[in-house]
Amino acid sequence: MEHRVAITGIGAVTPLGNTTTETWEAMCAGRCGIGPITRIDTEGLSVGVAAEVKGFDGEAYFGRREAKHLDRCVQFAMAAADEAMTDAGLDAEGAVDHERLGVYIGSGIGGVETYTEQVHLMGEKGPRRASPYLVAMMIPNMAAGNVAIRHNAQGPTLPVVTACATSAHAVGEAFRAIKHGYADAILAGGAEAPIIREVVAGFTACRALSTNPDPATACRPFDAERDGFVMGEGGCVLALEQWEHAVARGARIYAEVVGYGNTDDAHHITSPDSEAAGIARAISQAVTEGGVNPGEGLYINAHGTSTKLNDASETLGFKRALGEDAARAAHVSSTKSMTGHMLGATGAVEIMACALALRDGIVPPTINYATPDPACDLDYTPNEARACDLGWALSTNLGFGGHNACVALRAVKEA
Incomplete structure (x- = not known):
């Protein structure tokens, strides 16, 4: 069961x-x-x-x-x-x-x-x-x-x-x-x-x-x-x-965890795969397991490290996993712009942000954003939080050694 x-x-x-x-x-x-x-x-x-x-x-x-x-x-x-x-x-x-x-x-x-x-x-x-x-x-x-x-x-x-x-x-x-x-x-x-x-x-x-x-x-x-x-x-x-x-026991529920993806690039000890195959597969696994429907309001808390390679390859990964239209319609942000990169703690903080975004209908921003990059062309919620009707959230993280993770959450619509 x-x-x-x-x-x-x-x-x-x-x-x-x-x-x-x-x-x-x-x-x-x-x-x-x-x-x-x-x-x-x-x-x-x-x-x-x-x-x-x-x-x-x-x-x-x-x-x-x-x-x-x-x-x-x-x-x-x-x-x-x-x-x-x-x-x-x-x-x-x-x-x-x-x-x-x-x-x-x-x-x-x-x-x-x-x-x-x-x-x-x-x-x-x-x-x-x-x-x-x-x-x-x-x-x-x-x-x-x-x-x-x-x-x-x-x-x-x-x-x-x-x-x-x-x-x-x-x-x-x-x-x-x-x-x-x-x-x-x-x-x-x-x-x-x-x-x-x-x-x-x-x-x-x-x-x-x-x-x-x-x-x-x-x-x-x-x-x-x-x-x-x-x-x-x-x-x-x-x-x-x-x-x-x-x-x-009458507990208050923030959000439901519905899917999880775990893959490896098998590419390089520190650099992500520029073709984004590994992170795309992790996202696809989480989306499939969770039955995620991007059309019902999707928030993505990206790994978004502020490195040249990560941000570009992760953007490509979203497009490969979700399709161009769904990726462009999603609300994306990197809360690392505010917390910095908390290394082994960062994934949990960003899943927390996803759960609270779903609860409150608020997408936290990517701050310090000023100059668009043609390789990073999605909606990154620049500089100011945004009220949104959200049904789903994805949190993605990548680690040295080629490790990729994606966790999918669903908003609580029932008790």
């Missing part, structure tokens, strides 16, 4: 705000979360801007002792999961069988801040100074592991690692697990804390990051003058739940 899957809770810690409400309001207002880097010394780096989380105090949230043993990315995941659980009402006594509650929270690079700090420490003072918490703080599964412990989630738990497609795949795999009866509810999403010198230097070296020093124009997806992505950080977790289970 197959089950319908609802989104009943959302939690977010992003460069736009430390809650879902703050983040969504900022998105709809077209606010930019990008600014000068403050967390690290940027001397010698050619990149000086990023989308940092502001005002998040891990010691205040978790207590000094616990925070000391949690990498920043894990803190983001746990705070987002707390909000999602409360928002969904799954933290209430008897709301869910904990043996049927799972956690699918991934991270592209895990506790890299902890790892690099410890490497430097051992380089200065020797390996005997390594922290006994080093391994438990750096491995990428610990966001999921700590969330499972915190919420007594004893069901299927599967951290996903597919670079920038990580949390989109986490949501998609959680959707499949619930659809096929392996869980009643799953906390799904991702977290990342990559704004450290080593990571910034590495992404700069492979020519992925924008070197534009102006926070207001550094990230401009689909614009002809784009020159790379802007790194972001944060976490987002969605509470996915079997539809009948949610209805039976």
Whole structure:
């Protein structure tokens, strides 16, 4: 038996705000979360801007002792999961069988801040100074592991690692697990804390990051003058739940997850396939499984990284998967123009944006858009949010290694 899957809770810690409400309001207002880097010394780096989380105090949230043993990315995941659980009402006594509650929270690079700090420490003072918490703080599964412990989630738990497609795949795999009866509810999403010198230097070296020093124009997806992505950080977790289970307990439902596509370009370790075959197949898979009808009001939250290759190939992918007419009629935007690229957390944040767009009938904008690119010729909702009658949404994400993900949502038209 197959089950319908609802989104009943959302939690977010992003460069736009430390809650879902703050983040969504900022998105709809077209606010930019990008600014000068403050967390690290940027001397010698050619990149000086990023989308940092502001005002998040891990010691205040978790207590000094616990925070000391949690990498920043894990803190983001746990705070987002707390909000999602409360928002969904799954933290209430008897709301869910904990043996049927799972956690699918991934991270592209895990506790890299902890790892690099410890490497430097051992380089200065020797390996005997390594922290006994080093391994438990750096491995990428610990966001999921700590969330499972915190919420007594004893069901299927599967951290996903597919670079920038990580949390989109986490949501998609959680959707499949619930659809096929392996869980009643799953906390799904991702977290990342990559704004450290080593990571910034590495992404700069492979020519992925924008070197534009102006926070207001550094990230401009689909614009002809784009020159790379802007790194972001944060976490987002969605509470996915079997539809009948949610209805039976009177839960509020944001949107229905109806389809999922997962493919690989098998083309290049960092560059997308210029022919867009892989992402087009992922979109087609999600559209087919979900029975998506683009004519009933379609919003697409694009991966839209603000890199030359991604934005052009993704635009082509939409046309190949949906057809020229449907692609041109769709409302497209890249919320990375506001959040920056949150790497392993970005997919979940963008699925969140899709769910809230369907709920509110508002398409968040692609800000900083000024100069059209002939290779990017769809409606990218430039600079201002737009009220629309929406029935469906697609969220697409691509990751290094050729990973492609697409998640399809349907607006809630019934209880």
